[in-house]
Amino acid sequence: MKHINIPIFVPHAGCPHDCVFCNQKKITGKSSFDICSVKSDIETALATIDPSICETEIAFFGGSFTGIERKDMLSLLEIADKFVNEGKIRSVRCSTRPDYIDKDILDILKEHHVKTIEIGVQSTCDKVLSLSNRGHTAADIERACRLIIENGFSLVGQMMVGLPGSSLEKELSTARAICSYGASGARIYPTVVFKDTMLYELTLNNKYSPLTVNEAVKRCAQILDVFISSKVDILRVGLCENDALHNNDGIYSGAFHPSLGEMCFSEYFYLKTLKALSELELQSGMLVTVYVNSSSLSKAIGHKKMNVTRLTSLYPECKFGYRARPDLRQYELIVKAEKSL
Numbered sequence: 001m002k003h004i005n006i007p008i009f010v011p012h013a014g015c016p017h018d019c020v021f022c023n024q025k026k027i028t029g030k031s032s033f034d035i036c037s038v039k040s041d042i043e044t045a046l047a048t049i050d051p052s053i054c055e056t057e058i059a060f061f062g063g064s065f066t067g068i069e070r071k072d073m074l075s076l077l078e079i080a081d082k083f084v085n086e087g088k089i090r091s092v093r094c095s096t097r098p099d100y101i102d103k104d105i106l107d108i109l110k111e112h113h114v115k116t117i118e119i120g121v122q123s124t125c126d127k128v129l130s131l132s133n134r135g136h137t138a139a140d141i142e143r144a145c146r147l148i149i150e151n152g153f154s155l156v157g158q159m160m161v162g163l164p165g166s167s168l169e170k171e172l173s174t175a176r177a178i179c180s181y182g183a184s185g186a187r188i189y190p191t192v193v194f195k196d197t198m199l200y201e202l203t204l205n206n207k208y209s210p211l212t213v214n215e216a217v218k219r220c221a222q223i224l225d226v227f228i229s230s231k232v233d234i235l236r237v238g239l240c241e242n243d244a245l246h247n248n249d250g251i252y253s254g255a256f257h258p259s260l261g262e263m264c265f266s267e268y269f270y271l272k273t274l275k276a277l278s279e280l281e282l283q284s285g286m287l288v289t290v291y292v293n294s295s296s297l298s299k300a301i302g303h304k305k306m307n308v309t310r311l312t313s314l315y316p317e318c319k320f321g322y323r324a325r326p327d328l329r330q331y332e333l334i335v336k337a338e339k340s341l
């Protein structure tokens with residue numbers, strides 16, 4: 001069965017926090033969110049989904065679902081209940097902050113068919129959390145994640161790349177921590193500087209330099225390796241156009257590209273290929289074939305055959321080709337070299 005989320009974006013009006021990368025406060029009051037339209041939005045989405053081949057979830061995304069007014073949260077959950085009880089929706093998921101998770105909240109979510117909770121981890125480094133003005137610590141993240149797992153929910157960790165004070169090492173450590181808490185999925189968001197945020201001010205005053213797209217791609221490829229090695233599903237890399245549009249005060253700078261996810265996976269396969277090649281004894285004139293699952297073929301080859309070009313310039317005496325092998329898993333890769341005839 002194909003998994004489909006029906007996303008309902010719930011802005012966190014009145015959020016007391018002021019994360020440096022978020023322009024939620026600026027759009028509070030300007031954005032309209034009408035709970036009454038949620039039911040019809042779900043019905044409209046359901047009309048486009050074939051229930052015989054799809055498992056569908058309602059996904060309350062946006063600010064911090066469990067931090068909004070309790071009566072609004074309950075109203076939204078009750079709308080979702082109706083669809084679950086009618087058999088049209090399998091379950092519900094939501095995203096929230098670590099400090100908005102406790103046993104009472106988890107009991108409410110469980111009662112209302114929530115199966116998966118996505119936590120905005122962002123970083124497990126206290127310094128990065130503090131510089132990002134998150135208002136919680138790494139200990140809060142661990143406590144929330146463990147409580148979610150202990151109470152029988154699936155956990156998804158959302159992390160950011162390129163936050164103030166961060167580094168590749170801190171981000172790899174964040175990814176490892178998310179795996180160790182028992183997450184079954186992860187989302188990776190390279191930092192984007194939106195106008196009217198504290199990060200925008202810091203950038204204008206040369207106190208923060210966002211990662212370029214290329215820098216983010218290189219970091220994310222290594223972070224992907226951590227999650228893939230731990231069999232944690234990668235649900236998303238990079239903001240989707242809609243996420244960006246929801247914060248449509250405008251992107252000023254940072255790692256935003258519509259194909260960012262594809263580029264990161266492509267870099268991941270390139271690094272895997274280099275590693276495999278380092279274990280082979282290549283000789284001049286050899287034909288090197290990279291085997292991957294057909295679903296990963298275009299990522300392994302890269303946009304405009306970029307990976308073939310890079311490999312050929314590193315090993316000009318060899319010829320490179322790519323083949324699909326259905327017996328390989330999604331991110332598995334095998335490299336074979338043979339003397340060409």
Ligand code: SF4
Nearest residue numbers: 015017019022024063
């Ligand atoms: S990221 Fe979430 S918690 Fe932080 S300011 Fe924005 S809405 Fe509030």
